[in-house]
Amino acid sequence: MQPEEARPRLAALGFAPADVEVLAEHFLAAEATGRSGHGLARIEWLEGWDEIDVAAKPQRIVADEGYERWDGGSALGYLTLAAAVAAQLTNPPERARLVVCGRTFPTGMLGHWVRSLAAGGLVAVLAATSPRRLGHPDGGPKLTGTNPLAIGIPSSDGRPVVVDVSMGSVTYGDVLTGAARPEDLVPFGGPLGHKAFALAVGLQLLVDALTPDEEFGAVLLVARPEADPVPALRALAGGVRLPGDRAGS
């Protein structure tokens, strides 16, 4: 699929123009940063669904100063996260807010969402669940999703640091395309794979414990920064690339 096909094909699925824009922006950003598993192939994937409730709108069902809960309902998770992120940028917390998103799947590249928040001046931490594909490195049943953790930190130099790490040694997208074998999808770390497994279990249970329904979800923390540590870390790093730096930047 060519980039220029993204918007027409999403529109053909029935999405409203604003939702087409959110989805196309996400998939094209994934392609631009080499994460094609989260990219245009997802449009073909959506085209293969039996049914998509393109009219569904995520609902914010609790809105306190320090806590929000969103329910994605039958909306695509991308749209729920986009709505939750936009709401934080429009009405940021005075200090900090936990934003719990139930029934939110798929969530795409988590780094995309925390990058938006960091670009808007908010510290952000985001975790999300997905189908169980990781077991204990010693074997046994699949217990957790690949469960990425993303962290976005604003910077006065205009270049936020964006971390987006999944706990898998390869992506499920790599398995789907044949670039990796199913048995390669294990917690990363080799002999220390129990560390990534533990993180995957912790993030799985964090999301599951905070969402009242039993579906996939996402947990987002947003906070106002009290300090500006990125420029000093960049200076200390010298030429070492920091997470989220784009090629050539």
Next chain:
Amino acid sequence: MQPEEARPRLAALGFAPADVEVLAEHFLAAEATGRSGHGLARIEWLEGWDEIDVAAKPQRIVADEGYERWDGGSALGYLTLAAAVAAQLTNPPERARLVVCGRTFPTGMLGHWVRSLAAGGLVAVLAATSPRRLGHPDGGPKLTGTNPLAIGIPSSDGRPVVVDVSMGSVTYGDVLTGAARPEDLVPFGGPLGHKAFALAVGLQLLVDALTPDEEFGAVLLVARPEADPVPALRALAGGVRLPGDRAGS
């Protein structure tokens, strides 16, 4: 050092009885779970300090429903985290609260603190910074601490899941005791060490961005659970050990 020496030697340093209890409980719990780098050797380490302000008390300087800020001042980080944890158990958030602890070092085994919170019914996530000992896996300057992330999840079966993962391939304690070489202390993950490095950078900047001073700190999220996912995960896991399960349990 024998376990029964812990309390008298801490008292001899000048700590008040309640603080002796907090510190001894922490060090003895570390020994009991095989984390001797966080155990009784720390008493000898404290005995070697030029000065310890044993009278210092951590201060809670902001106390909102969804946000607290603590300042450890010159108190030991253990005591600041103990006070912050106790305050959450005494006055839990209605839904969620971010607890930022500035000037908080050392923090010991982060799993110890989230275990207390989970045992008291609260979901907890805790990160803390420590001296810069990890560089990029490809080389360059030391940029981050080993920066553990701990997650505690309550369970109706009385056995919380407790994750406590540092981003280093070995502990600094292993280096100090000669069990590992300094050059072994790199981000864990081998060829995927950039993942653990990215997590270490993200957690470093998270703590640094949320604490207004430039010293070490800790960031704790506490929330009331909306669901009880641990028993079902244990059932799915069968005989597979979940993080934080104690030997023999």
